[in-house]
Structure formats: structure tokens, C-alpha cells
């Protein structure tokens with residue numbers, strides 16, 4: 001049976017932090033489009049195994065052969081782990097796509113005096129993405145064909161998030177990581193872009209996603225009026241990974257129900 005969804009056929013994609021949430025939805029969408037998916041998780045636990053099974057099932061349903069989807073354990077904030085992960089990811093063939101998706105969020109008030117969380121969040125969200133992007137680029141340059149890097153940024157690349165200094169810094173930094181690497185490698189077949197999600201229903205938002213009142217309050221700030229599922233935004237990553245986006249590099253594509261449109265200006269209040 002031939003597949004109608006095969007925009008990523010023949011490609012291998014490594015997706016960091018893909019045992020759940022946005023990363024898992026992207027992995028499943030990629031598998032559905034014919035990619036061999038390498039699921040990165042800090043631990044090869046039940047969650048990672050369930051994500052792997054979901055990828056296999058999606059690929060099978062779309063008519064793709066089992067092409068070696070697997071789990072690679074690594075903490076992206078450790079450069080030694082990242083080196084080991086890339087050695088494993090490229091052991092049986094070339095890697096074509098990296099999605100830097102692993103991310104954490106926690107309060108880091110602007111007047112705080114404990115730097116532990118500040119350092120941890122920047123190490124995972126920003127340094128981890130840089131370690132992985134550099135390792136992927138070295139691999140892409142080592143063989144013909146180029147490659148693609150997609151970073152999971154956030155609306156907080158552009159919108160400040162008071163109380164969450166480290167998260168805002170990390171996502172702002174990802175924007176410049178994207179543009180800098182995109183320019184450096186634009187003429188060598190390597191495209192680097194970001195997706196900037198708005199409010200997505202994942203465990204990072206456990207403080208409000210299961211509480212109807214808190215969720216309604218969050219959704220009242222979204223111009224489209226609702227928070228999206230990870231599955232609803234995953235196809236945007238697939239588009240950026242595919243040849244349909246062959247002429248797109250250095251961009252952050254916000255997928256946010258209009259959050260970056262300055263909703264407060266819907267009714268004119270300034271003049």
C-alpha cells in the first residue's frame with residue numbers, strides 16, 4: 001500500500017523531549033508522514049515507550065514500513081549526553097531533521113537570589129538546544145544533502161513573561177540562535193527555523209489546563225478564544241521539516257491563536 005502522507009519519507013528525525021506533549025505529537029505526525037523517528041527522553045520509561053508505540057501505530061496506519069523508530073535516552077543539558085545521543089542517532093544512517101523541543105518552565109522572579117532554577121532552565125532550553133543544533137550541523141556538513149533544524153520556541157520569544165525571567169531569556173535566545181545559525185549555513189543546504197506556540201494543552205500548563213475556571217481565564221486572553229492541543233500544532237513542524245518549506249529559513253512561525261497580535265488593541269484605545 002502506498003501512503004498518501006509521505007512528505008518526510010526516507011528522512012530520519014530526532015525530536016528532543018518527545019516522550020509527551022508537543023514533542024510526542026510532532027513525533028507521531030512525522031511518523032505518519034513517513035519519517036523514521038528517534039524519540040529522545042531523559043529516561044526510557046513508560047511514557048517514552050507509549051510515545052514510541054504511538055509513532056509505530058501512526059506509521060503503520062499510513063502505510064509506511066517499520067523503519068526503525070527508537071528511543072534514545074539523554075539529558076540535553078549535558079553536552080556529553082548530547083554527543084552520545086548524536087553518535088547513537090547517526091549509527092545506522094544519516095540524520096536529516098533535528099527538532100529542539102525539550103523545555104522546562106518554572107518561576108524565576110526578577111528579584112530572586114537563588115540562581116539554581118535560572119541556570120537549570122537556561123541549560124535545558126537554550127544551551128541544550130545549542131549543543132544539539134551544533135552536533136546536528138556538524139553531521140549535516142559531514143555528508144551531502146543538508147538538513148533541517150526546528151526549535152520549539154514560544155510566544156515568549158517576543159512577549160515578556162514577568163516572574164519567568166529564565167524562560168523568557170531562553171526563548172528570546174532561541175530566536176537569535178535560529179537567525180544566527182540560519183544565516184551562517186543558508187548557503188550550505190541547512191535550514192533553521194522555529195515554531196512559537198501559544199497556550200498548548202500539555203503538562204507544562206498543569207496549573208490551569210485541568211481547572212475550568214483557570215482555563216477560561218487563560219483562554220479569555222487568546223484572540224481565537226481557545227488553547228490548542230499539541231496535535232493541532234504538530235503539522236506546522238511537519239511543514240517546516242518538509243520540502244514545502246525549502247525556501248524558508250531563519251523564521252519563527254508563531255502558532256498561537258493570535259496571541260502575538262496584541263489583543264488589547266482589538267478595540268481602539270490609543271487615539
Ligand code: NAD
Nearest residue numbers: 017019021022075076101102103154197199200202203204
Ligand atoms: P511537556 O512538559 O509536556 O514536555 C516537555 C518535554 O521535554 C518532556 O518530554 C520532558 O521530559 C522533556 N525534557 C525536559 N527536560 C529535558 C532534558 N533535560 N533533556 C531531555 N528532555 C527533557 O511540555 P510541552 O508543552 O510539550 O513543552 C515542549 C516545548 O514546547 C518546550 O520547549 C516548551 O517551552 C515549549 N512550549 C510549550 C508551550 C505550551 O503552552 N505547552 C507554549 C510555548 C512553548
